[in-house]
Amino acid sequence: MQQQTQERPPHEDKPGQLTPLWQRYRTSKRAKRWTYILMVITPVILLIISMCTIFGRHFDPSAERSHSTTRRVPDYKTEPRSTDLNVLTNQVLTDLNAHGYDAGYQTILINWRKSDTSQVNCSPDGCSTRTHLTRVDTANDLRDLENLYWYKELHPGNTSMDDYIARMLPIVRTEWGNTVLNKGWVYFTLLRIRDYSHDAAYWDKTIQHWVASQYARIDPKLGIQHGAINTTAGAGNITLADGYRVDHALETGLALVDAGTRYNHPAWTEAGKRDVAVVTRDSYNQHFHLFGRIYLINDPRYGSNELLDTQARMGETGQELEALLRTGAYTKDNEYLTLAKEVLDGLQNSPLRDRQHGGFYFKIFLGPYMGKSVGFVDKSIKEVQQMHTLIAIHLANQIFNHHWADLEEDVTRNAIQHLFLPAPVPGFTYRVRTNGDLYPCPKCVQPLAEDWVTSEADNIALEAFQTILTKKWQL
DSSP states (O other): OOOOOOOOOTTOOOTTOOOOHHHHHHTOHHHHHHHHHHHHHHHHHHHHHHHHHHHSSOOOHHHHHHHTHHHHSOOGGGSOOOOOHHHHHHHHHHHIIIIIEETTTTEEOSEEESSOTTEEEEETTEEEETTBOSOOOTHHHHHHHHHHHHHHHHSTTOOTTHHHHHHHHHHHHHHHTTOOOOOTHHHHHHHHHHHHHTOHHHHHHHHHHHHHHHHHHSBTTTTBOOEEEESOSSTTOOEEEEEEEHHHHHHHHHHHHHHHHHTTOHHHHHHHHHHHHHHHHHHEETTTTEEOSEEEEEETTTEEEEEEEOEEEHHHHHHHHHHHHHHHHHHTOHHHHHHHHHHHHHHHTOTTBOTTTOSBOSEEESSOBTTBOTTOEEOSOEEGGGHHHHHHHHHHHHHTTSTTHHHHHHHHHHIIIIIEEOSSSOEEOSEEOTTSOBOBOTTSSSSOBOOEEEHHHHHHHHHHHHHHHOSSOOO
């Protein structure tokens, strides 16, 4: 008989064979109790480990700061702002009054941070506090008073700035009442204060005192003011034995021409004309139609009788243009007006113009200098000082029948959209990136950017806006 094979029932072990682990677990109460305990304590252990990892790690402030740089730097150019120059002017003056004045030192601060207005007089290396200032620039006080009077002139009956004027007037009189600072822009600023304060008796005396001092400083042999000169105001400065800053010399000469005509001093006029002729001969570049920056008369290390610093910076160019236009128009000297027109025509198609974002780049080199070749354009920043050119362009448009109307519109639009930092704490900073982004400041506390409103930039912008707002140009 064939032996039948009996199938082994499920779960039935053969004799001597071990019971599978999973089967023993199912029948073991002890195993199930340990499983429950592990399910409870495992999440607790994992949580403790993760907390130790986060809070027990070494904290590196610089790494944390670097990680958050992009996230923390605000993009002000995307924020809403008015395009009404009257509104912007009021906002900036109001902020200067609120945050710019230091009662302890009785001066307008150099700058203050938008992110923390207790941090003032900032530089890329750090900031001061309002109780401990490291730098003071009285030129900010002078321009501030100028713009306050100007605003009041444009808004008759408006008394909102009267207390501000009353506070600044005695300060400026003390600082500037007997000034002999040999920078030509001082003359044209004092003229505006005289006109808009309606106190000609006081300010005419100040102006003529300044002009007489500049006349006395002119070397009758060379026809210009000259002497030891610094190549820069900051780090890397070299003091040259004998030379002159081109913009200062040119503007001072033009101021003498204007003052000689205005106050009936022919000797001033004659000296000023000679000064302007010497500077133009030595420092004006016929190819680029721009003035250089420093003319070297003599230095045993660097040579003699040459344009040493060939930079043409837009802020300085704007001041040179304004002086040429104002003096040319008042004295009816077509030579100065023609030169100004030549410079402006050159700027119209200059590589200095930023065709993408508007306005002008920082500077151009008219000759080899600082390792740069002829025609090199520095596009690393835009200075708000370029708004000096807006003043000149607007004045020139009045004289030459709106010949540069498109250029004026372009520079104005760039100022509002890319240079202005909107409220809160509205105003202008010293420099920005070409596209209007804040300039980086790796050593700053958060945010890592130069987010400070600068009084010099504020006041230059106010001069430009109020020049446009002035319907009738006062010479």
